[in-house]
Amino acid sequence: LPKDQWLAAAQAATLLLPDENREVLQTLLYFLSDIASAEENQMTAGNLAVCLAPSIFHLNACKKDNPSPRIRSKRSLVGRPGPRDLSENMAATQGLSHMISDCKKLFQVPQDMVLQLCGSYSAAELSPPGPALAELRRTQAAGVSMSLYMEESIQELLRDAAERFKGWMSMPGPQHTELACRKAPDGHPLRVWKVSTEVAAPPAVVLHRVLRERALWDEDLLRAQVLEALMPGVELYHYVTDSMAPHPCRDFVVLRMWRSDLPRGGCLLVSQSLDPEQPVPESGVRAMMLTSQYLMEPCGLGRSRLTHICRADLRGRSPDWYNKVFGHLCAMEVAKIRDSFPTLQAAGPETK
Numbered sequence: 001l002p003k004d005q006w007l008a009a010a011q012a013a014t015l016l017l018p019d020e021n022r023e024v025l026q027t028l029l030y031f032l033s034d035i036a037s038a039e040e041n042q043m044t045a046g047n048l049a050v051c052l053a054p055s056i057f058h059l060n061a062c063k064k065d066n067p068s069p070r071i072r073s074k075r076s077l078v079g080r081p082g083p084r085d086l087s088e089n090m091a092a093t094q095g096l097s098h099m100i101s102d103c104k105k106l107f108q109v110p111q112d113m114v115l116q117l118c119g120s121y122s123a124a125e126l127s128p129p130g131p132a133l134a135e136l137r138r139t140q141a142a143g144v145s146m147s148l149y150m151e152e153s154i155q156e157l158l159r160d161a162a163e164r165f166k167g168w169m170s171m172p173g174p175q176h177t178e179l180a181c182r183k184a185p186d187g188h189p190l191r192v193w194k195v196s197t198e199v200a201a202p203p204a205v206v207l208h209r210v211l212r213e214r215a216l217w218d219e220d221l222l223r224a225q226v227l228e229a230l231m232p233g234v235e236l237y238h239y240v241t242d243s244m245a246p247h248p249c250r251d252f253v254v255l256r257m258w259r260s261d262l263p264r265g266g267c268l269l270v271s272q273s274l275d276p277e278q279p280v281p282e283s284g285v286r287a288m289m290l291t292s293q294y295l296m297e298p299c300g301l302g303r304s305r306l307t308h309i310c311r312a313d314l315r316g317r318s319p320d321w322y323n324k325v326f327g328h329l330c331a332m333e334v335a336k337i338r339d340s341f342p343t344l345q346a347a348g349p350e351t352k
Contacts, residue, residue, distance in 0.1 A: 006095075006098055007098075007102055007105060007106070008110060010095075010098070010099060010102075010106055011105075011106060011107075011108070011109070011110055012110075014106060014107060015109070018318075018320070018321075019316075019317050019318055019320075019321040019325075020321075020325075022107070023247060026103070026106075026107050026246065026247070027244065027245075027246065027247070028056075029099055029100055029103035029106065030103055030245075030246040032045070032048050032052070032100045032103075033045070033100050033101075033103045033104075035048065036048055036100060036101075045097045045100040045101045046093070046097045048096075048097075048100060049092075049093045049094070049095075049096035049097035049100065050093055052096065053089070053092040053093045053095070053096045054089065054092065056092075056096060057092045057095075057096070059088060059089060059092060132274065132275040132277060133236075133274060133275060133276050133277050134277060136149075136230065136236075136255070136274070147231070147233070147234055147257060149255060150234070150255065150256075150257040150270050150271075150272075153270040153272065153291070153293060154257070154259070154268065154270055156293075157268060157270065157293045157295055157309065158262075158268075160309075161295055161297070161307070165180070165194065165307075167182055168180035168181065168182050168194055169181055169182060171327075173195065173328075173331045174328055174331050174332060174335070175331065175332060175335035176197065176335070177195050177196065177197045177331040177334055177335055178195065178196040178197065179193070179194070179195055179327055179328070179330075179331050180193070180194045180195075181193050181194065181327055182194075184311060188290065188311070189319055190290065190311055190312075190313065190319065190322050191311070191322060191323060191326075191327070192291060192309060192310070192311045193309070193310050193311065193326065193327040193330045194307065194308070194309045195307070195308045195310075195327075195330050195331045195333075195334040196305060196306065196307045196308075196334075197305075197306055197334055197335065197338050198299060198303055198304070198305055198306070198338070199296075199303065199304045199305075199306045199337065199338045199341055200302070200303055200338075200341045200342070200343050201302070201303070201304060201341045202265065202298065202302050202303075202304060203260075203262075203265055203266050203267040203296035203297065203298055203304045204260055204265070204267060204296075205341075206267070206296045206304050206306055206337070206341075207258060207260060207267040207268075207269060207294075207296055209337060209340060209341070210269055210294055210337060211258060211269060213340075214239065216340045217333070217336040217337045217339075217340040218241070218333070218336070219336075220241040220242045220243070221239060221240075221241055221242075222240040222241065222242045222249060223239065223240050224237070224238065224239035224240070225237075225238055225239075226238075227253070230255075233257055233258055233259065234255070234256070234257045235255075235256060236253070236254075236255060236274075237253075237254050237255075237256050237271070238251075238252065238253050238254075238276075239252050240252070240281075240284065248283060248284045248285050248316075249281075249283060249284040249285075250284060250285055250286075250287040250314055250315070251280055251281060251284045251285065251286050251287065252273065252286075252287055252289055253273060253274060253276040253278075253286075254271040254272060254273050254274065254289050254292070255271065255272060255273075255274050256269060256270065256271030256272075256292075257269075257270055257271070258270075264297075264298050265298050266295070266296060266297045266298060267295075267296040268293070268294060268295050268296065269292075269293070269294040270292065270293045270294075271289060271292045272289055272290065272291060272292065273287075273288045273289045273290070285315045285316065286315070287312065287313065287314045287315055288312065288313040288315075289310075289312050290311040290312055290313060291309060291310060291311040291312075292308075292309070292310050292312070293307075293308070293309040293310075294306065294307070294308050295307040295308075295309075306334060306337065306338065308330060308333070308334050310330050312326075314326075
């Protein structure tokens with residue numbers, strides 16, 4: 001390829017990588033770029049590429065796994081790599097050097113591709129599911145109950161619970177959790193995930209832990225605050241979660257509502273993103289919580305059955321990642337909530 005097309009080709013190639021591989025590659029290239037930028041290291045991007053290209057691109061591994069008899073005999077006779085090997089090594093070295101030098105541009109979507117995709121999505125598909133903050137203000141000033149915005153989500157959760165969550169596809173969950181998913185009823189491409197587990201605490205205590213003590217179970221939490229209490233049981237909530245550098249943190253602004261007056265002492269919490277009409281911090285991205293529902297049901301002996309239903313757009317991830325990874329992350333989150341409560345065990349042997 002001509003040199004002026006290297007960046008566009010590399011950008012297209014990175015977009016085709018699985019999300020996990022692309023994020024690891026970005027972390028590695030940013031790290032190597034920092035090394036090359038520090039004068040005391042005396043290592044340019046080219047020097048780093050010479051040292052690391054064979055291992056990063058697995059050049060030697062590929063040749064060991066499937067060596068050609070002709071190439072093997074030629075190497076043994078000559079004692080040095082052939083023209084094809086030299087050409088491959090040179091291309092790999094130049095490619096890695098270019099990727100290190102242009103790593104800040106490499107993981108950006110080309111502008112022409114952005115323009116092509118702009119017409120593929122409607123404004124409704126890209127906007128938060130909840131109302132804009134200005135609309136909330138007008139509704140509140142008119143004396144309309146804020147709970148109307150979340151009532152549909154609450155009734156959907158209670159209806160699913162009454163029907164024992166029929167229509168969900170179960171699968172093995174990590175950390176002793178029950179994991180299931182289903183397609184979204186609104187036709188959205190992202191699946192809805194459901195996680196359930198038992199917690200050694202009554203429903204009201206579990207609700208308080210999820211509602212007010214996020215720092216005890218979310219190790220990625222950077223900051224959280226209640227922006228405004230709109231009415232009893234309804235509030236505007238803002239929180240930011242961290243990611244490993246150099247990946248951006250994720251900023252959430254949600255409208256959430258909770259109830260603790262369900263039959264038999266059960267509780268619930270529902271939330272969804274809204275348009276806060278404020279800029280996103282430069283170091284992060286505005287993620288969208290499309291659906292978040294927590295149901296705490298008593299199951300005897302001071303314990304609860306916690307069910308979490310979630311569908312979120314964290315930005316920068318492919319549908320394949322949400323199908324394969326996101327549900328397990330939801331399950332790990334529920335397991336952390338469960339494990340934040342001490343499990344009471346008998347201190348000695350059982351007696352009659």
